[in-house]
Amino acid sequence: MIVMEIVPVDKRRSKVILDEDFTLVLYRGEIKRFGIEEGEELSEDTYQEILKDVLLKRARERVLYLLKASDKTEQELVRKLKEGGYPQEAIDYAILFVKEHRFINDENYGKRYVEYNSTRKSERQIQYELQKKGLDKEMIRDILLEQPVDEEAQIQAYIRKKRIVPEELDQKGRAKVISSLARKGFSYEAVTRALGCIYSDN
Incomplete structure (x- = not known):
């Protein structure tokens, strides 16, 4: 080299x-x-010496520091190490270390993420954000089946917070509310159900 x-x-x-x-x-x-x-x-010998004496340890310490600050997925840690200029051998070593010591577990991370956000974000938004963090679609689907997101309750809370009275909405106003909630990732079906029942028990 x-x-x-x-x-x-x-x-x-x-x-x-x-x-x-x-x-x-x-x-x-x-x-x-x-x-x-x-x-x-x-030389290859010098490179291996740098790797062994410096970069492997430094990459390990870096991921431990990142995890101390907040939970991270495997993909997030890999991205941080790449941004830091670590070679692939050091990245692989650091990730293997935290996996073996159970400092990271993407499935557990996903479960905690869904539990924390299930009353604040739509299912679609949670899916999108977890995929960005490196969880595969099948794992996310299984987590959401185990821990469903109550979208209707979130939509109802939004409507109450905005002091929207569905019965008083004209076609244009209704379309505006639906559009606003759709941008947050809520499905059309969930939105229209919530608009239809929000005040049915009052």
Whole structure:
């Protein structure tokens, strides 16, 4: 591997850009310690030494720090490590470490997420957000079957909060309410049911 360029990231760290668009982020003292210079070759032995002595441990500490701040899915941790300039070997090591020690579990994360948001967000919105966080569709579906989202109750609460009286809505007003709730991810069926029954017990 040839060191193509060394670019400062901040006052203490620099990006070591290698050929084949491969990048390492190291402290300046580490760059000096391992004798890394622009235009020179970085041997496989030196790379493995950097990986073993520096990057594996640093990636592990980074994910533990991220998890201490808040729950994360596997995909979120991988993305954070990639953004931090960690090579794939360090990412794989860190993720395996937190999995083996049960610091992350995407299914449990999904269950907690649904439990916390089931009275605040639509099922569609929850599905979308969990997929963005890296959970697969089948896992999300199973979680939602086990912990259903009561969309009608949320819609009714929204209508009460906005002081909407369905019986007083004309066609244009009704369409506006339906459109507003649809943007929040609620289904047309759930919205129309709620509009029809919101004050039926008053």
